[in-house]
Amino acid sequence: MRIEVPRSAVRPDEPWVAAAERRAADIGLTGRLLAVDLSDDPLVFGIDEQHWFACRPMTRGDLRDVSRWVNQPHVVRWWDEQRSLEQVAAHYGPALAGDDPTRLWVFEANGRSVGFAQDYRIGDHPDYALLTGKPDAVGIDYAIGEPAFVGHGLGTSLLWVLVREVVVPSYDDLREVHAAPDHRNAASLRVLAKLGFQQGTWFDEPHDPEEPGGRVDTVIGCTLDVAEVIGPVTDR
Numbered sequence: 001m002r003i004e005v006p007r008s009a010v011r012p013d014e015p016w017v018a019a020a021e022r023r024a025a026d027i028g029l030t031g032r033l034l035a036v037d038l039s040d041d042p043l044v045f046g047i048d049e050q051h052w053f054a055c056r057p058m059t060r061g062d063l064r065d066v067s068r069w070v071n072q073p074h075v076v077r078w079w080d081e082q083r084s085l086e087q088v089a090a091h092y093g094p095a096l097a098g099d100d101p102t103r104l105w106v107f108e109a110n111g112r113s114v115g116f117a118q119d120y121r122i123g124d125h126p127d128y129a130l131l132t133g134k135p136d137a138v139g140i141d142y143a144i145g146e147p148a149f150v151g152h153g154l155g156t157s158l159l160w161v162l163v164r165e166v167v168v169p170s171y172d173d174l175r176e177v178h179a180a181p182d183h184r185n186a187a188s189l190r191v192l193a194k195l196g197f198q199q200g201t202w203f204d205e206p207h208d209p210e211e212p213g214g215r216v217d218t219v220i221g222c223t224l225d226v227a228e229v230i231g232p233v234t235d236r
């Protein structure tokens with residue numbers, strides 16, 4: 001079920017989500033509101049009656065899936081992680097143990113684990129904060145690991161659930177959510193646009209910050225204005 005909101009129908013200072021909820025109420029629609037395409041005019045939201053989406057905390061029991069996911073060809077290209085189960089466990093172990101403030105999540109579609117994500121205050125990573133210039137923003141990284149679930153619009157829905165229902169409510173006074181896909185990662189850039197992110201600065205991110213002069217990836221900083229798109233938590 002689609003809910004279209006012309007940009008001209010959004011009231012001054014009204015978050016897009018609130019305008020969509022208003023429109024849904026006007027036409028008698030109820031259900032969980034998801035972003036479909038917020039990159040253009042009208043803003044398109046939807047209610048998906050066929051899929052149930054969730055974003056739950058990752059546990060050590062998920063590491064075998066995570067290791068399998070980061071080895072999928074469509075992920076390998078864009079995800080710089082170590083790839084054996086032992087390497088994956090060593091990489092994510094501190095966050096799973098609560099020794100690192102990064103939070104790890106598993107995406108579920110209709111109860112099936114299909115991918116994973118992380119979020120973190122960018123200022124907790126000083127080198128990255130310098131590159132992005134956004135220490136107060138919260139950064140997200142994500143991958144749908146199950147190939148059968150990629151490219152069907154589910155990434156947009158799952159990332160919306162991550163941002164709206166998990167990230168924004170957990171950080172006080174959060175103004176921006178930030179992601180920085182490789183400039184060639186068209187699917188990721190498109191999904192962010194569909195969620196209402198705006199593209200900003202391009203910057204070179206070292207593949208391994210410990211290796212001066214090593215490989216760099218040219219990425220595009222994309223930012224979601226929380227107040228404009230989602231609004232304060234108390235409004236929801």
Ligand SMILES: CC(C)(COP(=O)(O)OP(=O)(O)OC[C@H]1O[C@@H](n2cnc3c(N)ncnc32)[C@H](O)[C@@H]1OP(=O)(O)O)[C@@H](O)C(=O)NCCC(=O)NCCS
Pocket residue numbers: 074075078079141142143144145149150151152153154155156157179180181182185186187188190191
């Ligand atoms: C990025 C990712 C989460 C997106 O999830 P998804 O379910 O594939 O995304 P959706 O189907 O919701 O949307 C993909 C959009 O990108 C577009 N797209 C995909 N490949 C594209 C390409 N090569 N060129 C241009 N557009 C492309 C699709 O057409 C679609 O846009 P549309 O709905 O306007 O047609 C998923 O592809 C993924 O996990 N990729 C591997 C890991 C990764 O890249 N992570 C991000 C690191 S920053």
